[in-house]
Amino acid sequence: MNGYGIFVWSSFLLTFLVCAVVYYKTRKTLKKYEKDFAKEIEDLSVEQKKTVLETSKVASKIFSSYNKTI
Amino acid sequence: MFNVFYNSNIFAWIEKIISFINSIFFVLLIIGLSFALILSPPDYLQGDSVRIMYVHVPAAWIGLASFTCIAFLSISYFIFKIKNLILIIKSILPIGLMFTCIAIVTGSIWGQPTWGTFWAWDARITSMVILVLFYILLIASQKLILDEDKANKISSIIAVVGLINIPIIKYSVEWWNTLHQPASIKITGTSTIHSSMLMPLLLMFLVLILYCALIFLMKYKTEIIRIKKKNLKRL
Amino acid sequence: MLPKKVKKRASLLAIFLSISAISIFLILNALNKNILYFKSPSDIRSNQNIDFDKKIRVGGMVKKNTLKINNQEIRFIITDFKNEIRVSFQGTVPNLFAEGKGVVAEGKLQDKKFFIADRILAKHDENYMPPELKNLMRENAK
Numbered sequence: 001m002n003g004y005g006i007f008v009w010s011s012f013l014l015t016f017l018v019c020a021v022v023y024y025k026t027r028k029t030l031k032k033y034e035k036d037f038a039k040e041i042e043d044l045s046v047e048q049k050k051t052v053l054e055t056s057k058v059a060s061k062i063f064s065s066y067n068k069t070i
Numbered sequence: 071m072f073n074v075f076y077n078s079n080i081f082a083w084i085e086k087i088i089s090f091i092n093s094i095f096f097v098l099l100i101i102g103l104s105f106a107l108i109l110s111p112p113d114y115l116q117g118d119s120v121r122i123m124y125v126h127v128p129a130a131w132i133g134l135a136s137f138t139c140i141a142f143l144s145i146s147y148f149i150f151k152i153k154n155l156i157l158i159i160k161s162i163l164p165i166g167l168m169f170t171c172i173a174i175v176t177g178s179i180w181g182q183p184t185w186g187t188f189w190a191w192d193a194r195i196t197s198m199v200i201l202v203l204f205y206i207l208l209i210a211s212q213k214l215i216l217d218e219d220k221a222n223k224i225s226s227i228i229a230v231v232g233l234i235n236i237p238i239i240k241y242s243v244e245w246w247n248t249l250h251q252p253a254s255i256k257i258t259g260t261s262t263i264h265s266s267m268l269m270p271l272l273l274m275f276l277v278l279i280l281y282c283a284l285i286f287l288m289k290y291k292t293e294i295i296r297i298k299k300k301n302l303k304r305l
Numbered sequence: 306m307l308p309k310k311v312k313k314r315a316s317l318l319a320i321f322l323s324i325s326a327i328s329i330f331l332i333l334n335a336l337n338k339n340i341l342y343f344k345s346p347s348d349i350r351s352n353q354n355i356d357f358d359k360k361i362r363v364g365g366m367v368k369k370n371t372l373k374i375n376n377q378e379i380r381f382i383i384t385d386f387k388n389e390i391r392v393s394f395q396g397t398v399p400n401l402f403a404e405g406k407g408v409v410a411e412g413k414l415q416d417k418k419f420f421i422a423d424r425i426l427a428k429h430d431e432n433y434m435p436p437e438l439k440n441l442m443r444e445n446a447k
Contacts, residue, residue: 001118008121011176015125026288033295058081111435149315186399186426192342247341254431264434
């Protein structure tokens with residue numbers, strides 16, 4: 001790129017590298033939270049589990065999607 | 071009426087939007103990159119170094135826009151005390167900090183071949199550094215202050231004070247002598263950037279905005295689960 | 306319409322905002338001269354007490370047909386189209402440094418009309434276009 005290559009490539013590479021790292025980290029934290037949350041529901045007593053899954057759409061959703069993946 | 075704003079409904083939407091963005095993201099990324107790096111013409115004056123603009127300018131826009139969003143959300147939180155707004159603010163914060171830093175670093179890389187220096191303490195660059203400091207202050211106040219109500223109060227005050235910095239950044243290049251050039255794309259009037267270079271710029275902006283949306287949604291989901299987990303403990 | 310608490314918070318915020326806006330405005334006003342990254346030749350001409358030992362930056366346009374380069378030094382005139390300053394410089398200049406383009410010179414004033422720079426920065430404008438278009442414009446101007 002007429003002598004500007006190093007500047008152009010380094011700035012593009014840097015940007016996308018940082019983006020990739022942040023994406024990976026955010027995703028990892030999300031997965032960890034989902035897993036922990038599903039586990040916590042699993043550990044509840046039968047009645048509590050039932051009420052939680054019935055009252056909270058979010059909880060039932062995470063719980064079912066997590067159980068599917070195992 | 072506020073059905074849409076309930077966490078459980080938002081949650082279902084997040085899933086849909088994430089999978090939609092995932093399906094189109096890489097196609098757009100490849101189109102955007104090929105325009106930015108290969109198909110767009112070099113500048114008459116700066117040659118190929120002008121291509122740095124395609125990451126520098128969108129990153130700076132996103133950094134500024136995120137902070138503006140955070141400030142206005144903080145104001146609404148301060149007045150209406152809607153808890154959900156805090157989750158949104160927390161999810162925007164890392165994106166804003168990251169892109170502001172990217173804008174500064176790529177700007178510095180761009181400065182070397184064009185201006186002849188990596189760094190200049192002119193008004194534009196200094197005010198951007200101050201923006202980074204505000205981001206760090208916000209994140210620190212959310213992380214370090216354990217009392218949640220207090221943390222939210224303090225961070226919303228920081229955000230409101232930081233909002234004053236935004237017009238200063240925007241108009242620094244017009245109010246004072248700076249090394250940084252004035253804005254090429256104007257809110258009113260014609261922009262001084264040729265369409266063959268404006269198109270890739272807007273394309274890259276779209277790609278990065280989609281990336282931001284992806285990160286935001288994942289982070290927001292994490293925050294919702296964090297809240298639900300807390301509720302579970304109270305059972 | 307709105308609850309009293311909400312109104313109270315809103316007015317508190319409004320007062321807080323206006324006070325901080327005013328104070329920032331005052332601070333900026335006071336700092337105005339220091340915020341300038343460089344001085345224009347007119348600024349220097351109108352300034353009464355210049356410290357000749359202090360490093361300053363002078364900026365403007367490189368006046369057309371005044372750039373002289375020999376193997377020892379580079380000489381040119383910085384102009385803001387009202388006043389001018391002669392500049393002498395030894396060293397390398399950025400790629401974008403050229404006649405008719407923006408420049409910022411860092412160094413010391415010898416007198417109000419002569420400046421010895423030890424660093425030259427190029428300041429480009431906000432116009433971006435492909436080279437073919439620029440050539441076309443040049444031909445149209447002829």
